[in-house]
Structures are given as structure tokens and as C-alpha cells.
């Protein structure tokens with residue numbers, strides 16, 4: 001392959017036979033889909049969209065982009081792509097830290113796992129080779145002790161991406177954790193690894209950044225991108241809101257909009273929001289603010305608990321999403337308990353957003369007396385910690401809740417209390433208060449998700465242009481632009497937060513200089529659109545259509561609180577506008593569109 | 602308080618001012634009534650004989666045309682900004698037309714670079730920093746710090762950008778600029 005930047009090497013690992021084949025990257029695919037999310041989805045698509053998520057045929061892809069591990073700011077990311085056991089759609093979940101960079105430095109753009117090992121194994125990656133090694137002694141261990149054992153065994157510089165007990169036990173929202181506390185959180189990638197008996201991917205590599213094809217251009221492109229970050233009022237190291245407070249800087253502003261769901265979205269404004277906000281956490285619990293490869297922003301929030309039942313716990317990262325899901329959403333206003341629960345998620349390997357929602361669903365079932373037995377009351381923090389453990393170990397009620405929010409509520413006979421779309425639970429922006437997010441959740445290709453198209457940038461912060469969060473008109477076009485832009489940055493793979501300060505031009509310039517392939521800002525948006533449509537096409541072939549682009553009834557019929565007190569979601573109107581912007585027919589990509597985007601010929 | 606900015610020929614109708622502040626208006630229609638009381642000449646500049654907003658007058662609330670909101674019933678909040686553009690008169694090539702947008706999240710130097718990339722002249726030292734001129738259009742902006750509601754820790758700089766076209770549609774330049782200025786987040 002002529003394109004620069006890439007390692008041009010992918011390992012295809014058949015866990016059933018133990019065979020490992022090394023491949024080059026198809027140049028045409030690399031041009032069309034770039035890498036990471038885009039190329040990962042293409043590999044999954046070529047593997048057949050109709051494979052069952054829990055069959056050996058399902059593929060689990062760890063994919064870097066051409067910028068991963070380079071000098072590019074915020075480039076320490078990879079995408080884990082698979083068919084989700086939670087949603088049965090395509091899913092991709094990204095991790096930061098250093099594992100992605102080390103995977104690139106070890107000589108790989110990606111690792112593709114198929115098949116199923118008959119015994120627990122881990123993949124050991126070094127110097128352009130992959131070996132499967134027995135993991136019997138690691139099976140049953142949590143993430144923290146697995147990482148520790150592997151560090152003792154191999155020394156540094158080492159990265160470990162591993163599952164905990166949740167993945168082993170087939171918890172449908174199990175995640176893969178990278179270096180103790182950075183999660184490929186959503187979509188149940190950890191359950192797929194667990195099903196395959198793949199405990200971990202271990203990478204040993206010294207820094208070896210890929211060289212740009214055009215050094216002169218690279219200097220300019222890199223400097224400009226970096227300068228936008230350093231001058232960003234959101235990102236700037238030690239002065240930007242995200243750098244100082246982490247993502248939880250959003251708790252108060254979103255609450256002011258009436259967008260913080262309380263008690264399983266029965267209300268949308270939390271009177272104790274301040275107590276769990278980024279501001280309070282910084283004042284009372286913060287111990288340090290770690291970062292990822294090549295990132296001066298350092299948005300991670302490491303905390304140390306000094307008192308109460310979890311005194312002594314040191315963990316990262318106390319983010320907005322889990323602070324909402326495990327806090328306001330469950331009427332838990334104690335940030336120390338939130339920290340404990342996040343750490344449980346990191347150690348068992350579970351998605352904190354789904355955990356918060358499955359627990360709040362269980363709490364509402366208790367409130368409405370749908371459960372036999374004592375159930376779990378609002379704000380019962382000890383009970384939450386216990387329930388989290390039961391879920392990871394699939395013991396007691398945990399076995400039912402380990403199936404996820406939608407399936408868990410079905411078993412209570414009350415699907416209406418599941419705040420989920422396509423089987424995946426909602427994130428921390430109540431759809432009644434942010435209409436762009438409402439549409440984003442409904443139409444996301446991986447189930448409810450705030451990261452496909454992050455409209456709060458516009459609806460909360462006014463970046464780049466302020467839109468009225470309660471208005472639905474225009475959100476279809478807005479969401480499409482956000483989704484396409486993110487699909488591109490996810491394919492490079494740069495941290496999502498880069499988009500607060502960088503746009504299509506900055507991405508184009510960096511890609512062009514590093515890869516040596518000309519690309520315009522318009523083409524960046526077209527690639528993003530192509531990736532988004534390939535995902536949608538994959539889902540269409542699995543049987544998904546417009547009827548699956550839905551929202552829980554609650555958001556359509558029950559109003560919220562505060563500024564959202566008269567608001568419900570105008571879903572049909574928004575979907576019509578969005579499909580028109582996308583050129584889809586009732587949620588299905590027509591062949592003409594697939595051809596125009598070069599997805600099919 | 603709401604700030605209302607006027608462009609081109611409309612400025613003559615408000616005693617040559619560029620903008621007016623209005624207190625206490627809760628909808629666009631209430632605000633327009635209030636303005637017409639103060640500047641009766643505006644009546645004919647904005648409304649036709651039937652009392653409807655004239656067809657080429659654009660009223661924007663926070664950068665959005667009220668035709669895409671709730672028309673003259675669009676609700677207003679303190680801190681909102683309105684832009685009112687006159688119809689493009691006579692089809693004369695040199696008639697200035699204008700369009701505006703409010704942008705956050707971008708540093709000023711990047712806004713300047715983007716307009717230079719779109720054909721603006723590289724500013725020399727004598728020019729104001731908030732202006733880029735080409736032989737087909739010109740752009741100026743003002744800046745203000747906006748607080749993010751509910752947040753103690755975060756404020757953002759907003760650039761209120763006005764493009765005036767002399768030989769080219771300002772909307773077209775705006776569209777190209779917005780492609781560059783598009784951002785996301787996560």
C-alpha cells in the first residue's frame with residue numbers, strides 16, 4: 001500500500017484454530033474508510049452483518065487510525081468494533097490512554113479476532129507479532145489484579161486491555177478496560193471478548209511514532225491544530241473548563257436546562273446537582289488530573305476518598321456520564337459512592353452508563369412494586385454497590401440485570417421503564433431538554449448514544465453556533481453534520497474532544513500531511529457520511545429500519561422539569577427532517593445513496 | 602435585555618444607529634411593537650400594508666431566522682440577540698447586502714485566517730483586527746463574553762460576525778465560512 005502513516009499490517013487471529021495471519025491493508029478501503037471506526041466497520045461488514053453477536057463467527061476488531069500514536073495531539077485512541085450483544089447492531093467503542101499508541105508502535109494498525117478459544121487465552125503483541133498465551137491464571141480476576149499480574153510478568157512499557165469478571169460472565173454491557181481505568185465502555189465489547197475466551201490484549205512497545213509523509217506540511221498542520229486546542233476556552237490546559245473540571249463541568253449547565261434525568265427520568269432537574277458536580281469534586285476529592293498519549297488537556301479526574309465507607313479508594317475518572325447515571329439518575333448525591341461504583345465498573349469491566357440505568361430501572365420497578373422481594377430503594381447507596389457486584393457475578397437479581405436495561409425491564413413485565421434505545425440505555429442529557437440529543441439517541445447506529453453526534457456542543461455551549469435546546473426544527477440537519485464530522489475524527493482516530501476546537505479543515509490538513517494523500521474539508525465530511533451510511537446499511541441488513549429509531553414512551557408523553565416542564569419530544573417531525581437530510585427512506589439507506597457514496601458499485 | 606442589530610438601509614430608520622437595546626420584550630412581535638413606538642419610520646421598513654413582515658426582511662434570533670422558529674411569536678429571553686436585515690433593493694450589483702452569525706469556540710486568529718483563505722486580503726497593521734476585506738465582500742465582528750447558564754466555571758467568547766457583500770452574495774461566503782467553522786465535541 002502506498003499510503004503513509006499506516007503500519008500497513010493487521011493480524012487476523014482465529015481463536016478457534018489458534019492460527020494467526022498477517023495482512024496488509026487494502027488501499028482502496030483505507031482511502032474510503034480511513035481507519036479505526038471506519039475501517040473497523042468495513043472489516044465487520046465484510047465479515048457478514050448477519051452473524052450472531054454470540055457466535056464464534058462474530059468479529060472483535062481493535063482498530064487504530066492513521067493518526068493513532070503519532071505526534072498529533074489527542075491521538076492515543078483506538079476503536080473496538082464488533083456486533084453488539086446488547087443491541088445486535090454494529091457498535092464501536094473508543095479507548096484513550098496509551099494502548100492504542102503502543103499497538104501502533106508495536107507495528108499494527110489493527111487486530112481482528114474471530115472464532116472462539118476452548119480455553120482462556122490472552123494475546124501478547126510485540127514487534128509485529130501476536131501470540132496467544134494461556135490465561136487460566138487470570139480468568140476470574142478483576143481488571144486491577146489482571147493488569148498488576150501482567151505488569152509483574154512483562155515489566156514496562158506495557159499496555160493491557162482486559163476484561164474483568166463481567167465480560168467472562170457474559171454481562172451484556174461488559175466493557176474492555178485499558179490500563180486499569182480507561183474503558184471501551186459501551187455496547188458490550190467485553191462480553192464478546194469473554195464469549196471468545198479472550199481475556200486480554202497485552203502490548204509491549206517502546207515509543208516509535210509514525211513519520212509524516214510530508215514533514216513541512218505536517219509541521220504547519222500539527223501546529224495549527226495544537227494552537228486551536230491551546231487557545232480553546234473549553235480545552236486549554238489548566239484554564240479550559242474541560243481541563244480543570246473534566247467532563248463533569250457539564251453537570252450544572254445541563255441541570256440548569258432541565259436536562260438531568262432524575263429517578264429514571266421521572267423528573268429532569270436534580271436539586272442536589274451541585275453536590276455531584278465537577279466543581280464540588282474538584283474542591284473536595286480531586287487528587288490528580290491524568291492524561292492520554294500526546295494530550296496537553298489532561299481532562300481525567302483522579303480522586304481519592306478520604307472518609308466514609310470507601311475511605312482510601314483512589315480511582316479515576318469521575319466523569320459527567322457516570323456522575324449522572326449512578327448519581328442523579330438513581331437519586332444518589334454522594335460523589336464518594338459514585339467514585340466507588342465507577343471503580344467497580346473499571347474492575348469488573350462494565351459500562352457505567354448502562355449500569356446506572358439498569359439500577360435506576362430496578363429502583364423504579366421497586367417503587368412501582370413490580371419486584372418480588374425487597375428490591376432497591378432510591379438513593380440506597382449500599383444496595384447499589386451490592387447490586388453492581390451481583391450483576392458482574394450474575395448472582396441473585398444480578399443475573400436478570402446483567403441482561404441490560406431493556407431485557408431486564410422486559411423480565412419485570414414492564415418494558416416501559418427501560419430508558420433505552422435499540423437495547424442500549426440513554427446517556428446523561430434528557431431528550432426532553434435537548435432535542436438534538438433526542439434525535440441523536442433515537443437514530444444512533446449503536447443504540448442510545450451521545451457520542452455519535454454531540455449536539456450539546458451547540459445546544460448547551462453554543463459551539464460553533466448556539467441553538468435553542470428545546471426547539472426541534474433544524475436539528476435534523478445539525479445532527480447529520482455532527483455525526484459525519486465525528487465519524488471522520490473517530491476514523492483518524494483522534495479524541496472526540498478535539499472537535500471542540502478543530503474542524504474538518506484541521507483534520508484534513510493533518511491527514512493529508514501524515515498519510516500523503518490529498519483530501520479536502522468537503523471530502524472529510526463525505527468520508528464521515530460514508531462511514532455513517534455503511535453502519536446504517538449494516539444495521540439495515542440485520543433487519544433494522546425506521547421503526548427502530550425510537551425513544552422510550554416516557555420522553556414522548558411525560559413532560560420534564562424546570563425549563564423542560566412543558567416539553568416532550570417531537571420525534572416524528574424530527575425523524576422526517578433527519579431522514580430528508582440523510583436521503584434515507586424510513587431509516588433505510590437506498591441503493592442510490594450507497595452507490596453515490598461508493599459503498600457499493 | 603435584548604440587543605437588536607440593524608443592517609444596511611435599516612440603520613437610517615433608527616437615526617443612524619447600528620443597534621438598539623430593548624427591555625422587557627417576551628416575543629418578537631412585542632419587541633417590534635416597542636421598536637416602532639420609538640422609531641415610527643421602522644413600520645414601513647419592516648412591515649407591508651397588511652401588517653406582515655415584508656417578504657425579504659430577515660429577522661434572526663440568535664442567528665436563526667424566525668421563519669424557522671415561531672415567526673413573530675418566537676419567545677425571547679434576556680441576553681438574546683436579534684439581527685434585522687433589509688430586503689435587497691433594486692438588484693443593483695453594488696447594493697450592499699449583509700448576513701450575520703454568532704460563533705463560539707473559535708479563537709479570533711482562526712476566524713481571521715479562515716476569511717483570508719476565503720479570499721480576503723491579508724490584513725496589514727493599519728487595519729482593525731476585527732475586519733477582513735476582499736474586493737467582493739467585507740466582514741467585521743465584535744466580541745463579547747457569554748456565561749454558560751448554570752456554570753460557575755465556564756464562559757466563552759462569542760464573535761458576532763457580519764458579512765456584507767458588495768459583488769457577491771454574503772450568504773455564499775457565510776456558507777463557506779460555516780463549513781470551516783463547524784465544530785463538534787464529545
Ligand code: SF4
Pocket residue numbers: 074075076096097290291292293295296297298299300495496497
Ligand atoms: S482530552 Fe481527555 S480523553 Fe481526550 S485525549 Fe486528552 S486527556 Fe484523553
